[in-house]
Amino acid sequence: MDLPFSESYKIKMVETIRKSTRKEREQWIKEAKYNLFNLRSEQVFIDLLTDSGTGAMSDKQWSELMLGDESYAGARSYYKLKDTIKEILGFEYFLPTHQGRAAENVLFSTIVKQGDLLPGNAHFDTTKGHIEFRKAHAIDCTIDEAYNTQMEHPFKGNLDEEKLEKVLKENPSERIPAIIVTVTCNTSGGQPVSMENMRMVRRLADKYGVRVVFDSARFAENAYFIKMREEGYADKSIREIVSEMFSYADAMTMSSKKDAIVNIGGFIGLKDKELFRQASTFNIMFEGFITYGGMSGRDMNALAQGLREGTEFEYLQTRIRQVEYLGSKLDEYGIKFQRPVGGHAIFVDAKQVLPNVPREEFPAQTLGIELYLEAGVRGVEIGAILADRDPETRENRYPELEMLRLTIPRRTYTNNHMDVIAAALRNVAERKDEITRGVKILWEAPIMRHFTVELDRL
Ligand SMILES: *Cc1c(COP(=O)(O)O)cnc(C)c1O
Numbered sequence: 001m002d003l004p005f006s007e008s009y010k011i012k013m014v015e016t017i018r019k020s021t022r023k024e025r026e027q028w029i030k031e032a033k034y035n036l037f038n039l040r041s042e043q044v045f046i047d048l049l050t051d052s053g054t055g056a057m058s059d060k061q062w063s064e065l066m067l068g069d070e071s072y073a074g075a076r077s078y079y080k081l082k083d084t085i086k087e088i089l090g091f092e093y094f095l096p097t098h099q100g101r102a103a104e105n106v107l108f109s110t111i112v113k114q115g116d117l118l119p120g121n122a123h124f125d126t127t128k129g130h131i132e133f134r135k136a137h138a139i140d141c142t143i144d145e146a147y148n149t150q151m152e153h154p155f156k157g158n159l160d161e162e163k164l165e166k167v168l169k170e171n172p173s174e175r176i177p178a179i180i181v182t183v184t185c186n187t188s189g190g191q192p193v194s195m196e197n198m199r200m201v202r203r204l205a206d207k208y209g210v211r212v213v214f215d216s217a218r219f220a221e222n223a224y225f226i227k228m229r230e231e232g233y234a235d236k237s238i239r240e241i242v243s244e245m246f247s248y249a250d251a252m253t254m255s256s257k258k259d260a261i262v263n264i265g266g267f268i269g270l271k272d273k274e275l276f277r278q279a280s281t282f283n284i285m286f287e288g289f290i291t292y293g294g295m296s297g298r299d300m301n302a303l304a305q306g307l308r309e310g311t312e313f314e315y316l317q318t319r320i321r322q323v324e325y326l327g328s329k330l331d332e333y334g335i336k337f338q339r340p341v342g343g344h345a346i347f348v349d350a351k352q353v354l355p356n357v358p359r360e361e362f363p364a365q366t367l368g369i370e371l372y373l374e375a376g377v378r379g380v381e382i383g384a385i386l387a388d389r390d391p392e393t394r395e396n397r398y399p400e401l402e403m404l405r406l407t408i409p410r411r412t413y414t415n416n417h418m419d420v421i422a423a424a425l426r427n428v429a430e431r432k433d434e435i436t437r438g439v440k441i442l443w444e445a446p447i448m449r450h451f452t453v454e455l456d457r458l
Contacts, residue, residue, distance in 0.1 A: 005321060008314035009411065012059055019045050025373050033454035034439055036368055036378050045376030046417050048406040051344045053257035053264055055410030058309055061261070061302040068298025073289060077297035077304075081267075084304040088239060088311055089219075089246050091269030093276035095283045098294030099266040100217055100255025101126040102287055107213070107253055107268050109282040110275065111177040112136050119167040120180030120215075121159045122146065122187035127180065127215055127253075138180070139167055146188040149338040149349065149401065154229040155194040156340075157185030157222075159201055168208040179205055182215040183222040183245065190218065190342025192225035195233065195244060202248040214249040216269075217258040221343030224316040238311050251275065258344070260306040261410050265295050267303075315411075319343075323408050325415055329422035335429055338403065345407040350383065353404075353429045354438075359384065361438025361458055364402040367428065369457075370435060371404070375424035379404045385441075386450045 020028075020043065032038035041047065047054070069076035078096070085094045097103040108130045112118065116136035123131070123138040131138045141163035146156040159181065168176065181201055184192045205212045223241040227233050233241060246252065250272065256265035268283075270276045280290050287294040295303070309315055320343055327341035330348070338347040350364035357363040364383030371377050383402035390397055406421060428435075437458040444453045 008312075008318045009058070017045055018042065020376055022373060025376060029369060029372055033442065034365075034369055034457060035453055035455060036372060036380065037451050039372075039378065043376075044372075044378045046378070046413060046421060048345075048377060048379050048408065048421070050380070051258060051407045051409050052255065053262070054412065055261045055263075056412050057261060057263070057302060057306070058411075060309070061305045064301035064305045065298040068296060068301045070297045073291050075291055075297045075300070077300040078291040081300040081304040084307050085267070085269055088242060088307055089252065089269055090243055091246070091252065091271060093270040093273065095268045095270070095276070095279060095287075095290055096293035096295045096300060097266040097268065097283065097287050099257060099264060100215075100253060101130065101266075102294060103253035103255075103266045103268045104130045104215075106279055106282045106286055107251065108134060109286075110279040111211070113177075115175065117167060117171055117176050118178055118180050119159075119164055119176070121157055121182055121185050121193065123180055124182055124186050124215060124217075127182070136177075141167065142185065142188060146185070146191060147400070149347075150336075152340055154192075154225070154340070155197060156188055156191035157183065157193040158197040159193070161200055161204070164201070165204055168204055168210065173209045176208075176210045178211040178213040178251070180213050180215055181249070182217075184218040184225070184343045186217065186344075189338045189347050190221070190344045192222045192229075192343070194230050195226050195241070196230070198245060198248045211250040212248060214246065214252040216252045217255040218343055219245065219252075219254075220259040220310045220316060221320065223311070224313070224320055225343065227313070238313050238316060242311055256303050256306065259310045260303050261310050262299065262303050262306050265299050265303045267293070319408075319410055322413075322415060322418065326406070326408070326418040326422060329418060330425065333422060333426040333429070335422075335425055338401075345405050347382065347401075347403040347405050348379075348425065350402040350404050353425070354432055354435050356432060356436040357438040359398050359402065360396070361440065362402075362455075363438060364404050365455070366435070366438035367404045369439070370428045370431075371424055374428050375420055377406075377421050377424055379406045381405075381450065385453060388447065388449055 028043045112134045114135040119139040121142045128138045141159045143158045143160045145153045252269040336349040336352040350367040365381045382405045387397040387399045439455040442454045
């Protein structure tokens with residue numbers, strides 16, 4: 001008999017989570033104005049709001065905290081992180097920042113100006129925010145297949161060569177400070193980019209004389225998918241794949257709260273000394289001196305260790321197989337989600353699970369509320385509330401996809417928890433004929449309304 005697959009770690013420390021009663025949850029979600037962001041974490045049993053900063057650090061990472069050097073300039077911790085980044089990612093220069101969006105702020109302050117164009121694959125929202133804040137434009141060049149949720153494609157994060165070349169050909173290179181390649185592509189559902197596609201981007205970038213910047217939060221998960229799915233990579237190690245990936249980039253921004261498995265942190269990796277010098281000025285202004293940049297020495301130590309652990313095959317296999325396991329349970333129960341399963345989350349098709357809730361009553365948010373009531377599981381709406389109003393007409397925007405995202409934190413929950421999540425969703429889906437009404441908005445902020453919106457049930 002083949003031995004079943006199991007985790008590549010054992011548990012040394014635990015945190016108690018409490019199952020509540022449905023009656024308690026009814027009260028709490030009402031007090032939270034039916035906005036899952038307003039719940040206290042103690043009111044949640046299984047928290048799938050995000051995988052950002054919510055993973056479990058290892059014993060080695062915790063011991064690294066004790067070895068942190070808190071010197072303002074030239075700390076040992078800085079050099080430890082610098083050497084690790086050079087070794088694993090291949091960047092000669094680096095700047096620490098307090099998280100990923102801070103890295104974007106520093107780098108884009110250096111290279112992006114009004115009217116610029118930054119083509120890429122479905123830019124992440126903070127990335128887009130930092131581009132648009134500078135009155136520049138993020139141009140989505142993702143392949144069309146990415147937007148067909150039921151279509152199986154191994155690399156739905158890929159950039160479309162024709163779309164990209166059109167932008168590069170029709171605009172002067174001075175107006176294109178960088179092509180942004182997001183690995184994995186968070187916005188399209190944690191979908192990977194193939195090595196072949198990265199090579200294509202590099203080739204076009206060289207042809208037209210523009211930079212390539214990798215938005216790298218989940219670069220290791222991307223490398224895992226390349227190993228498993230792309231021809232010629234099955235026998236390569238994750239580190240070898242990561243090295244080749246970053247050989248095609250001029251710079252990278254990183255949210256270390258994802259694949260570096262720390263609770264807070266980020267950085268910029270750079271190959272060009274002059275660009276590093278220019279970015280250093282902004283780092284000092286916004287983040288801190290260039291040898292700590294918004295991070296404590298101990299945090300830089302834990303991050304360096306996290307980069308090592310996050311690029312180990314056994315860890316990545318455990319991580320991604322858990323997400324796939326949840327997907328297989330949902331398949332068994334006939335619950336539709338975006339295919340194939342991405343690296344860090346499952347995106348449940350809310351219109352399919354709750355077909356009777358009109359889109360004006362926000363089916364994905366309604367599903368999020370129902371799942372919370374059912375089992376204390378907290379997901380997050382990726383649908384019309386998040387899509388916000390049209391800035392000109394102020395009408396609600398209804399995106400094609402109404403999704404409830406179930407994001408799996410790293411090394412945090414067991415497959416028993418996955419079973420609970422799947423069973424709870426199944427129970428909700430079985431009540432679909434009774435769930436015919438959704439929610440209405442009582443109050444909303446003028447932008448980014450999803451964080452603070454107040455709702456009532458209809
Ligand atoms: C999370 C994330 C960011 C932003 O990083 P923060 O650490 O949350 O500031 C940027 N890009 C991608 C792809 C991300 O997933």
